[in-house]
Structures are given as C-alpha cells and as structure tokens.
Amino acid sequence: MLSKLWNKNASMMVGIDIGSHSVKAVLISKSNGGYQLDAYAVEPMPKGAVVDRKVHDIEAVGAVVRKIRKKILSSVQNASVAVSGSTVITKTIYMDVSLNDDELASQIEIEADSLIPYPLDEVSIDFEKLDVNESDPSKVNVLLSAVRTETIEARVAALDAGGFHTKVVDVESYALSRASSLCIPMLPDDAADKTVAYIDIGATMTLFTVTEDGNNIYTRDQLFGSEQYTRSIVSYYNKTFEEAEQQKLSGDLPPTYTFEVLAPFQTTLIQQIRRAIQMYLTFSGKDKLDYLVISGGTAGLENIQELLTAELGIHTVIANPFNDMVISEQINEQALALVAPQLMVASGLAMRSFSPCHI
Structure with a gap:
C-alpha cells in the first residue's frame, strides 16, 4: 500500500524533486512561527536517466542524489519524493459518510478494481477523506490516489542509493499545491x-x-x-x-x-x-x-x-517560495534567487515535515 510510505506523521524531511533535467532538494525548518530555509541543492541529471518522469537508470539517478546529499550537509536522512505523469491516477470518489477508516479502506479496495486500469497487485493505493459531499450529505468525498508500484520502487531505490531514507511518496501536483501558500x-x-x-x-x-x-x-x-x-x-x-x-x-x-x-x-x-x-x-x-x-x-x-x-x-x-522565509546564513541569497522558481515542488515536498494531510 502507498500508505506505508505516505506517512501522515512525518518527521523532518528533505524534499527531493526528481526531474528529467535535474534533481532539486530543499530542507525547511520552523522558525518563530514561520519557515526557515536551511539548505537547498540543484544537480543536473544525465540525459536519459529520467524520461517523461519515469526513472530509467536507478544507478545514475542515485549518483546524482548522492551529490545532493553532500550539498545539503544535514543530519536529516529522511526524504519525501513525488510521482507524476501517466503512471499516477487520482480520482475523487463518494463513500458512505458513516464508514470508519478501516471500513473505508476495505470498500475502496473493492471500488479500485473497477476504477484503475492496471492489475491491483501492480498498484499502490492510498486515500484521504476530504469533506462531506455538498449535494448528498450522506456521502463523503474521498481522494483516491494510485500509482504503479514499480514507479515508487524506482524512486525509493534511487534515494536509498543516494543516502536517503524515503519517508513519504507524494504526487507532484499535490506538492505544488502545498507550496502555493508560500507565494x-x-x-x-x-x-x-x-x-x-x-x-x-x-x-x-x-x-x-x-x-x-x-x-x-x-x-x-x-x-x-x-x-x-x-x-x-x-x-x-x-x-x-x-x-x-x-x-x-x-x-x-x-x-x-x-x-x-x-x-x-x-x-x-x-x-x-x-x-x-x-x-x-x-x-x-x-x-x-x-x-x-x-x-x-x-x-x-x-x-x-x-x-x-x-x-x-x-x-x-x-x-519564489522563499520570499517570506528566513534564509539560513550559510545560503548565498543571490544564487538562490536565480533558481528559486525551480524549487516549488521540492519546497512543497519539504513541507510534508509539517503537514499531515494529503496536500
């Protein structure tokens, strides 16, 4: 199940955005009620290692992540990473409002068989209760997310090779949405x-x-x-x-x-x-x-x-997700300004350290 990685009570994590052209990483902490940027890093990706957001060369991606690990220079070993593209399916479904989480999980596995165009043994699934349906108060809106397990395993293996422990697997669009509050x-x-x-x-x-x-x-x-x-x-x-x-x-x-x-x-x-x-x-x-x-x-x-x-x-x-943040003294703010727009997804992933919800 994706929920084994989609941890709702995550500790401090480095947000790592694995892209086709580069890997971006961000580490954020809380500072006087706001956020502080402790570290960031951007490393180019060898051409062909990641194509259309799919990891094709775990060893090559792991080598880039190792460079990120050295640049971050932090004792934080946990990381959050994201999946996206054609391997990810997200749907809002409507379930009986009276179901508890265990009953909901059982019912969703039954529903997922008809909603997901892959064999269920090849897919990792997670869900999140949203709110009561406005049109029918007897139903609750539930966000269902599913992704090919091999997609998750490739990212987990790459992060492991780079010296990180994958604590959370998110969806890129959710990470972007989470970082939106920073702007x-x-x-x-x-x-x-x-x-x-x-x-x-x-x-x-x-x-x-x-x-x-x-x-x-x-x-x-x-x-x-x-x-x-x-x-x-x-x-x-x-x-x-x-x-x-x-x-x-x-x-x-x-x-x-x-x-x-x-x-x-x-x-x-x-x-x-x-x-x-x-x-x-x-x-x-x-x-x-x-x-x-x-x-x-x-x-x-x-x-x-x-x-x-x-x-x-x-x-x-x-x-600029860091526009309203305290910036660590170790960070060159001029260099940061040049790459800040590229770090939105990584920032949203780093915010999973403080956000137990799906977005």
Missing part, C-alpha cells in the same frame, strides 16, 4: 480569497493547479516543457543538446535568436497556458482566473511575467 504574500492582499492558478513548467511536464480561498480545487498535468525550447536551439544553430542547454542558461546566443527561437517558443507557451486555463474554466464553470503564478525553469525566460500578464489579461508573478 500568497507575493500577490495582492485579496489573493487568499481569490482563484489563483499555479503553473510549474519543467523540462517535459507542466503541472497546473488551481486554488480558491486557499483550497486546491483542480489539478492537471500536460506534456509540455522547456525542452522544446532547447531543441529549437539545437536545430536552428546546429548545437549539441548540452551546448544548447548551457547557452540557453548563459544567454550566449546570436542576437537574432529572439525572433528565430525565443518568440516562437513564447507563442507556443502562451497557447499551452491558455489551453490549460480554458480547460479549467470549462471544468469549473467559472468565468475567469484572478491571478497566475509561474514556476519551473521556464519562469526564468526574459520578460515572461510581463508577457503573460499582457497576453492573458491575468495578473502574473514569478514564484
């Missing part, structure tokens, strides 16, 4: 009562989650990311993938790249975000979003905040 102070004063979308654009996967009045109400993953931008540089300027990645980060590209590569990618990016927003609006029946928060490596694109605000007509900010 509320960056938005106008009324944001806590408004509808806010958080979009984390990774190398190959985009996570889209929406909160309203501080509660998560919608999540969706889509296959799109900054790798498309890198591949355009590769094909346009006859570079290797590694050269393109480096020059993308350093800005060492021909002056003409702005309209040859950057502008077309920005157009595609806007289309993807607009499509995600429209799907949410159709699903929810709402007319608009109030605010938009962008994170991930793509958040570093020049003028992206202004561009999205202008094109989408939605007040947009670039995520």
